[in-house]
Amino acid sequence: MRLDKNPFVTRASEYIDLEEKFIQLFSTDILQVFTKDHDLWTTVNIIRSSPGGGKTTLLKLFTPKVLHAISLNRSHNEHVKDIFNELKSRSVFDKHDRINVVGAYISFTSQYSTFEYLSLEPGQHERIFFSLINIRSILSFLKALCITRELAYPQGLDRVEIIDTTISSVPAALHMLSNASEVYSWAITQEEKILDAIDNINMKDVEQPAGADELYALDLLAPKNIRIDGEIMRERVLIMFDDVQNLSRSQRNKLGKTIVDKRPLVNTWIAERLKALTMEEALSEGQIEGRDLRIIELEKFWAPRSSQFEKFARSVANRRLEAAFTDQQYDFSSFLVAQMSGVHSAKLEKALKNVKERVKDKFGRMDQFRGWITQKEELEGDIFDQLIEWRVLEIILHREINKSSLFSAIELSEDELEDREGNDVKIAAQLFVHHEFSIPFYYGFELVARLSSSNIEQFLNIAAELFEEIRSNSIKKVLRSQTSLHLFPEKQQQIIQKLADEKWTNLDRRLYEFTEVKRLIDAIGEFCRDETFVPNAWNAPGINGVAITMAERNLLKDYALKDPFHVYHHLARSLVLCISYNLIDIKLNYRCKGKDLMLIYLNRLYCARYELPLHNGRFKERNLATLLGYLNKGYQKQTKMKI
């Protein structure tokens, strides 16, 4: 094992210039977002996620150097072959295994938003903005084409012809040009002019660059308009705009609208962080299928597919271990002990004794439960399993005691007990013993994947911390050969809770408003904890979310957000911030008890702070006034009536 670096701290997208390393770290599971029944190549794809969702990694897969490397290495490496096959099934390679997509990647930096500060005539900002996008698209495409076709760049552009340069909105200066080499020179000159203009605050002594009202490049670069060595281009053209969140609000809106309205002749993808969304968009449904547009929100895509995300995370983790350690293959999940069974500790013994005594003291004299208690008394074997069995029984007995029965003297059968011992109650029992006796709950790969809240970077952050501990064990193993590399549940939980606390503390540094946002999240977390840890675990395995009605959500979206003086404006804004930074996950139009609800789930990593379960589903409705109270004053615990 090479131990001088942590394979989980680097990000695949950082390796774009090292194609082979990038491919090595790439996991094909992310390609599931482009479902095979959806035609990837006919709509504008908008890919959104919070930071670290995997947008850039996804886009960079379609860049020509990476595609070349995949094509070259597919016969030497099974993993590369898998990627190749997945891409081929999505028409990225043609039936002759040739690259079938020329992917031009354009990342927006904050440079674009500086246009807004140039002292220009009204409307000119937008024209220069579009002009630069057109030019960057042309240059990026020409370079991508040369790499795909293995032409020298830019000399090889002599062999490329742009057939019609007179199409609508194309600047007059381009009408006379057709050779791609000439177009390249023209674009370089235009780019320089624009950059000079940006650098010169006063716009004095600077030649005004030609503006554009349209994204003409998206038509100009259509495959049927390009000839290479006299033949019409056979590949698709893909223009990928990344980091759209760095544009100003008006630039982003204009760009999105123009692309969608235009129905461009080249495939266009846009990737942006959730924070780029307008407040209304943030409170709207993410996954939209349409004739001309498809919005893919990565976290929302994975949320209902937890087992698929787990598989994806597993593959990402193992790919990283494989890349870091060439001596042998490791399965990351095998380092994380996923069973408490077999662990013997005084803590467990004490907890078991305690629960047994509680059950017998409270219910031991009730005839109807005698059989159930006797059955548990006969249990033998693993202490943790026994503890959970007894704690499940305690929950069930609390439920039974609340039921009024005419037949309370009749002893209940073992079958009746089995009927009541569902998986949810078992998870609740595990959570309860964690709460009461500090017995680990958050451990094992499955839970680590769930803790990631469908965000791959969050997963990598957790994995990086866990890996550090594995690494520590391997150092200790040099000194004491009997040291195990495995992380036992207690250690895993300790690391996870420490990470959750650190992330929580660091939130303040990201945005000043987080002090209040944290109060809201804290209140929701504490409310959920209060509702979870009730003796009869009525909502087993526990709740980790709240809900408002869709009517209330509409009020927030349509009125409160737009009116700074609205009583719920601050609440609406805080919820939007929570969504943008992946602190909560929302689900719209959830039908429950005759009501349409918007569910608000806590980010799973923060669930660990409040000792909540990580499963989706359980929530409790709260009205807006209550949530506003949470935001302003935090959670005020209410005295409950005994259940």
Place this chain on the structure above:
Amino acid sequence: MKIEIAEALLQRVLEKSTIRPERIDGYRKYFQRMAKYKYDNYEQYATDMRFLKKLALWLNSIKEQDREVAIEFIRRRLVFVSQSEMRLLVEACYPDLIKAKLMETISEQKSIAPWSIRQIVQSEEYRILLRRSLFLGMSDGARIDEFRRANTGKISHEQIYQTYELSDARAQKMQKELVEDFPNLFKRNANSDETTFQRLFLMDDFSASGTSYLKYDKDTDVLKGKIGRFYESLFDTKKELSKIFDTKNLKVYIIIYLCTEQALRAIESNFNKLEEKFRHRPELLAMHLIPDTFKLDPVKDKEIYEICQKDEYYDKDIENKHTGQGGADVKMGFGKCALPLILHHNTPNNSVPILWSYENLRFEGLFQRIPRHVVL
């Protein structure tokens, strides 16, 4: 040595101490990262003796009950100035310090508002003053090569020289180049009053006690140190050096990239004597000032202070006639500077010797120092 073996060695040494096991992992991780980031680049380390191994051996030579204090000192108080950090100070020297000083003169001279930067810098007066400035190194650590490269195109190579001890021939050549540059730079010949240098920047990398720069010896009534000696030749009209300067209007700046407050005070305290003797007062500028609070304090840093004072971690062999000038012993570093500072190329002897004590002595430091005055 493989990194995991070095770490295991460190682990074992730390396990034999008063440090709680959960903190040991934290130390190990921290130092593994810092070793990679900075400490392994200490230029006096041998190829097979990098930081982690050295740290383990160093801690091993410290008593078990003192190890926690020692490692906590390295973790919290040690400041390691890397090559890139030092280069940053050198590169920022002209734009941040020298330029401001020259602009200040032109701003006053031409009554231009100090914030009209472009107007000042583009003026002929500024450009002439810049060309009539001389930049000389005060020691081989002055990084004059880096300074020259960082300012290519702004400052002529003919006005930068690695030492202040200019030979007559070199001084004359520099003056000749100044005159010859005029037609090229300013489209005219130099006037008779423009053929000498008006600004002198004497540059050095580091000073902790200041004693080697300027020290007044009451007994002999002599100003010792580099500045004292330089002033002797600068204002000696018999010497060639004085002829290349416009001594009436000359301003001398001493620039030290990294300077302690103690050194600043010590040097400046002798400026009156200097002025008395030569009727000229230089100005001392520090690119980065190390405050007094940075030194180990006998009260606030009581535990490590006491360890430094222990004879078992101090070898009297590190003392010599040069260190004697700074005080009775050097348990807290030369000049009692008590610094927890390492420079990437060598540890200053003003740092506490527990850090730098020489190789093959009874107690060896973590960042062993190469002595300046080697006994052959």
